[in-house]
Amino acid sequence: MTHRLTVIGTGYLGATHAACMADLGFEVLGLDVDREKISRLAAGDLPFYEPGLEPVLRRNLENGRLRFTTSFEEVAEFGDVHFICVGTPQKQGEYAADMTYVDAAVDALAPHLDRPCLVVGKSTVPVGTAGRLARKLAATAPAGEDAVLAWNPEFLREGFAVKDTLHPDRIVVGLPSDAEAATLAEKTLREVYASMIAEGTPFVVADYPTSELVKVAANAFLATKISFINAMAEVCEAAHADVTKLSEALSHDDRIGGKFLGPGLGFGGGCLPKDIRAFMARAGELGADQALTFLREVDEINIRRRIRMVDLARELLGGSFIGRTVGVLGAAFKPDSDDVRDSPALDVAASIRGQGARVTVYDPKAMPNARRAQPTLNFGPSAPDAARGAHVVLLLTEWSEFREMDPHALAEVVAEKNIVDGRNALDPDHWRAAGWNYRALGRP
Template sequence: MTQRLTVIGTGYLGATHAACMADLGFEVLGLDADKDKIARLAAGDLPFYEPGLEPVLRRGLANGRLRFTTSYEEAAEFGDVHFLCVGTPQKPGEYAADLTYVDAAVGALAPLLHRPCLIVGKSTVPVGTAARLAETVARDAPVGGDAVLAWNPEFLREGFAVQDTLHPDRIVAGLPGEQGAAEHAEKVLREIYRTMIAAGTPFITADYPTAELVKVSANAFLATKISFINAMAEVCEAAHADVTKLSEALSHDDRIGGRFLGPGLGFGGGCLPKDIRAFMARAGELGADQALTFLREVDEINIRRRIRMVDLARQLLGGSFADRTVGVLGAAFKPDSDDVRDSPALDVAATIRAQGGRVTVYDPRAMENARRAQPSLDFASSALGAVRGAHVVLLLTEWREFRDMDPADLSATVAERNIVDGRNALDPERWRAAGWNYRALGRP
C-alpha cells in the first residue's frame, strides 16, 4: 500500500517537499499553524518565490493528491509518514538554534498518534536533537514503540529546490538504534524515495547524530570555501592583484574545483549564516568548541565583505554619503529568490542609509520582503528607477537582468558614472569603455 504523507511546516522546505511528493504520486497533507499561509497554498499561491514550484503545487491541488490543513488531529489520522519541516532560526542574541518550532510540532503530534507511523525529521537541527525527540515520541505517543523516528536532512538550494527534491545528489537516513525500528524506517524511506534510488541517487544510512551532522557539516564547508576566496580578495586588494583571475586559476585544480569559489559580497540567507553559528554553539555544549573555532573567522570574513563594500562606495563619493544618492541593484541574498534573510545586499543598503546616504533599491523578486525588512529605504519599480540621479550604483545581487545591463542605458540616468560590482558579475572593460568608474571587491 502506498504510504500517505503529512508535511508539518509549510515554509520554504515544507511547501516544496509537499508539492514534490504529491508530484511523485503520494497523497500528501500539508500542515501549518499559520492559517493565512495554508489558505494561500490551498489556493495554489506560493507565499515565496521559487522557480518552477508553483506549477507543481497547482498540479497536486488539481489532481487531488495534495491538500492543506491547520489541524494536527487531521494530520495524525491521515498520515503513515510525518515529515517535520519546521524552521530552526537563530536565537535572538545567541548563536544557538531555536528549537521552539520543532519541539512544538512533535509535542502536538505525538499524543495524537494512535496507529503505527514513521516520523521523519528534515529540519536542520543541532546534533542530539533526534535522540531527544525520539524519547518524547516514545513517552507521549499512545501507540508507543510503533511510532518510529528517523532523520532525513534536506539539502535544498534556493532557486533549485524542485530539482534538488526530485533529483537529489544523495539521500541520508538517520535511523534509530533498535534493529527492528531501524529496519522498518529504512524500508519505508527506501519505498518513498524509490524513484530517486532507481535513478542512481546514493542512499546512505547512518545513526541519528551522524545524519544530523551531515547538513551542518556541508554548510560549514561551503561557507568556509566562500570565505576563503573572499579572504584572498582582501589580500588581492592589498597586493593590487585580481581575485577573479586567482579564482579561475584555482578552479582548474580538481582537488579544489570552481563551485562556491566566486569572490564577492559573501553569503547570506536563512541557512549558511545561522547554521554555522548553531554548529559552533552546539560544539561548545559538547566540549568540542576548539574544533570549530575556524568558523568564527569564516563568519567574520563574510561580514567584513559587507563593510568593505560600504567603504568602496564611500571612497568613490569622496569620503561621505551625506547628500549623495546611491542606487542599489539587488535585495535578495541570491538571484532566483525573494529571500532577504541575512541578505548582504540589504545589509549594505541599510548601512549606507544609516550613514546619511539617500538609498533606492530595486530587486526583480524581493521587493515586498525587502520593504518589510527595511522600511526606511526607498524602493523603485525598475533598475533604471533605482539608479536615477545616483552618484554611485551598487550591484549587490547578481540577477541576470543586472548582468546583462547596457552601461550606456544607465549613463543617461545617473548623476555620476560610478559603479561598485559587489558580485564580480560585470565585464570591467565594457563598463570602463562606456565611461564608468568601475570598482569591484578584490580587483585592482
C-alpha cells in the same frame, strides 16, 4: 503498499517537499498552524518565490493528491509517514538554534499517533536532537515505540528547490539504534524515495547523530570555501592583484573545484549564517568548541566583505555619503529568490543610508520582503529607477537582468558614472569602455 505522507510546516522547505512528493504520485497532506498560509497554499498561491514550484503546487491541488490543513488530529489519522519541516532560526541574542518550532510540532503531533507510523525529521537541528525527540515520541504517543523516528536532512538550494527535491545528489537517513525499528524505517524511506534511488541517487544510511551532522557540516564547508576566496580578495586588494583570475586558476585544480569559489559580497540567507553559528554553539556544549573555532573567522570574513563594500562606495564619493544618492541593485541574498534574511545587499544598503545617503533599491522579486525588512529605504520599480540621479550604483545581487544591463543606457539616468560590482558579475572592460568608473571587490 503506497504510503500516505504528511508534511508538518509549510514554509520554504515544507511547501516544496509537500508539492514535490505529491508530484511523485503520493497522497500528501500539508499542515501549518498559520491559517493564512494554509489558505494561500490551498488556493495555489505560494507565499514565497521559487522558480518552477507554483505549477507543481497547482497541478497537484487540481488532481487531488495534495491538500492542506491546520489539524494535527487529521494529519495523524491520514498519514503513515510524517515529515517535520519546521524552521530552526537563530535564538535572539545567541548563536544557538531555536528549537521551539520543532518541539512544538512533535508535542502537538505525538498525542494523536495511535497506530504504527514513521516520523521523519527534515529540519536542520543541533546534533543530539533526534535522540531526544525519539524518547519524547515513545513516551507521549499512544502508539508508543511503534511511532518510529528517522532523521532525513534536507539539502535544498533556493532557486533550485524543485530539482533538488525530485533529483537530489544524495539521500541521508539517520536510523534508531533498535534493529527492528531501524529496518522498518529504512524499508519505508526506500519505498518513499524509490524513484530517486532508481535514478542512481546515493542512499546513505547512518545513525541519528551522524545524519544530523551532515547538513551542518556541508554548510560549514561551503561557508568556509566562500570566505576563503573572499579572504584572498582582501589580500588581492592589498597586493593589487585580481581575485577573479586567482579564482579561475584555482578552479582548474580538481581537488578544489570552481563551485562556491566566486569572490564578492559573501553569503547570507536563512541557512548558512545561522547554521554555522548554531554548529559552533552546539560544539561548545559538547566540549568540542576548539574544533570549530575557525568558523568564527569564516563568519567574520563574511561580515568584513559588507563593510568593505560600504568603504569602497564611500571612497568613490570622496569620503562621505552625506547629501549623495546611491542606487542599489539587488535586495535578495541571492538571485532567483525573494529571501532577504541576513541579506548582504540589504545590510549594505541600510548601512549606507545610516551614513547620510539617499538610497534607492530595486530587486526583481524581493521588493515586498525588502520593504518589510527595511522600511526606511527608498524603492524603485526598475533598475533605471533605482539608479536615477545616483552618484554611485552598487550591484549587490547577481540577477541575470543586472548582468545583462546596457552600460550606455544606464549612464543616461545617473548623476555620476560610478559603479561598484559587489558580485564580480559584470565585464569591467565593457563598462569602462562606456565611460564608467568600475570598481569591484578584490580587483585592481
